[in-house]
Amino acid sequence: MKIHTTVKRIGLAVLSVWLPAMSLSHAASAQTPQGPAVMFEKRCYSCHNIGSGDKKGPDLKGVTDRRTRDWLHEYILAPAAMNRKGDQAAAELFKKFAPEVMPDQALTPEEMDGILNMIQDLTRKGEVYVPPGAKLARAIGPTDAHDGLLLFTGRWKFQNGGPACISCHNFKGAGAFGGGTLGPDLTTANIKYRDPELISILQNPNFPTMNSVFGAHPLNDEEIVKIFALFQNAKQQNPNAQVAATAPIEAKFPLIGAGALILAIVGMNLIWKNRLRGVREEIVRRSRI
Ligand code: HEC
Numbered sequence: 001m002k003i004h005t006t007v008k009r010i011g012l013a014v015l016s017v018w019l020p021a022m023s024l025s026h027a028a029s030a031q032t033p034q035g036p037a038v039m040f041e042k043r044c045y046s047c048h049n050i051g052s053g054d055k056k057g058p059d060l061k062g063v064t065d066r067r068t069r070d071w072l073h074e075y076i077l078a079p080a081a082m083n084r085k086g087d088q089a090a091a092e093l094f095k096k097f098a099p100e101v102m103p104d105q106a107l108t109p110e111e112m113d114g115i116l117n118m119i120q121d122l123t124r125k126g127e128v129y130v131p132p133g134a135k136l137a138r139a140i141g142p143t144d145a146h147d148g149l150l151l152f153t154g155r156w157k158f159q160n161g162g163p164a165c166i167s168c169h170n171f172k173g174a175g176a177f178g179g180g181t182l183g184p185d186l187t188t189a190n191i192k193y194r195d196p197e198l199i200s201i202l203q204n205p206n207f208p209t210m211n212s213v214f215g216a217h218p219l220n221d222e223e224i225v226k227i228f229a230l231f232q233n234a235k236q237q238n239p240n241a242q243v244a245a246t247a248p249i250e251a252k253f254p255l256i257g258a259g260a261l262i263l264a265i266v267g268m269n270l271i272w273k274n275r276l277r278g279v280r281e282e283i284v285r286r287s288r289i
């Protein structure tokens with residue numbers, strides 16, 4: 001059938017651009033030299049605070065006093081391997097933070113010591129880590145929340161080619177059918193996370209699933225302002241909302257091949273394109289009046 005072939009063609013075209021693009025920019029980004037504060041923000045901050053409480057992983061305040069340097073070097077490179085070999089401290093951490101599992105971190109010994117020295121320094125001074133880059137590029141304007149919804153639902157495309165958030169996330173008010181369920185509902189994202197944390201997730205989501213998709217296709221500054229405005233708006237409209245529990249999906253994800261993941265995403269985007277067409281045309285019609 002005609003529609004079928006078109007869908008297949010779009011699928012193949014998307015794949016042929018995506019696959020090489022993803023592997024190329026991953027290789028390139030691994031080599032940029034960075035200071036420890038920026039490195040921590042990009043690689044660790046989506047899961048760890050220093051001095052402001054546990055997140056997906058433990059607060060790292062005082063970790064350089066709790067553990068030896070050797071232990072930390074070995075653990076950060078390969079947490080799961082350390083747990084498997086029966087290390088007691090690792091086993092306790094895994095139990096406490098299950099189902100979350102810390103992904104292996106590819107750091108040089110110098111980068112690792114840079115981060116650990118920074119943690120030690122902040123701990124000594126009793127200071128809290130604030131990410132250096134987690135600021136919006138400009139103030140939020142009146143149309144940003146609305147634009148953010150258009151981006152979230154895929155009505156507007158992301159400039160660097162990332163998939164629409166709605167293919168994996170639900171969001172109150174984002175279309176008649178609700179969103180995907182691979183990721184958690186984001187209606188309360190701005191209640192669950194403090195502003196700099198949420199901005200830093202949008203800039204650099206160091207969660208396995210999100211990173212495999214957006215690592216090579218980051219949101220640009222304008223898109224971050226608009227999506228952030230959407231989340232902030234949702235907080236104002238649902239002041240009493242309860243934060244939804246995060247789906248325990250992360251642990252399973254490293255087991256699924258990247259190829260399968262990309263196929264699934266491309267597939268979901270195509271399905272969404274069709275399911276949302278009616279709703280989108282309605283939005284466009286209304287915005288023209
Ligand atoms: C996707 C989330 C995630 C990311 C990203 C992450 N971690 Fe973790 N980290 C965890 C979790 C969860 C634990 C607890 C053990 C477990 O379940 O894996 C942990 C445990 C740790 C511990 C042990 C803490 C203690 O009390 O002994 C250290 C140290 C650590 N992480 C450092 C880092 C550093 C440094 C980075 C960045 C280079 C990083 N982590 C990135 C989730 C993460």
Ligand code: HEC
Binds near residue numbers: 165183
């Ligand atoms: C391929 C599916 C996928 C897409 C597309 C996606 N996400 Fe996610 N996202 C996830 C998953 C799965 C999680 C849970 C953590 C993990 O395993 O990565 C998550 C977690 C999050 C979180 C943290 C939520 C929490 O409760 O801790 C935020 C915020 C977020 N995503 C925002 C976005 C935004 C904004 C977009 C669009 C720009 C987006 N995501 C697109 C899959 C996706």
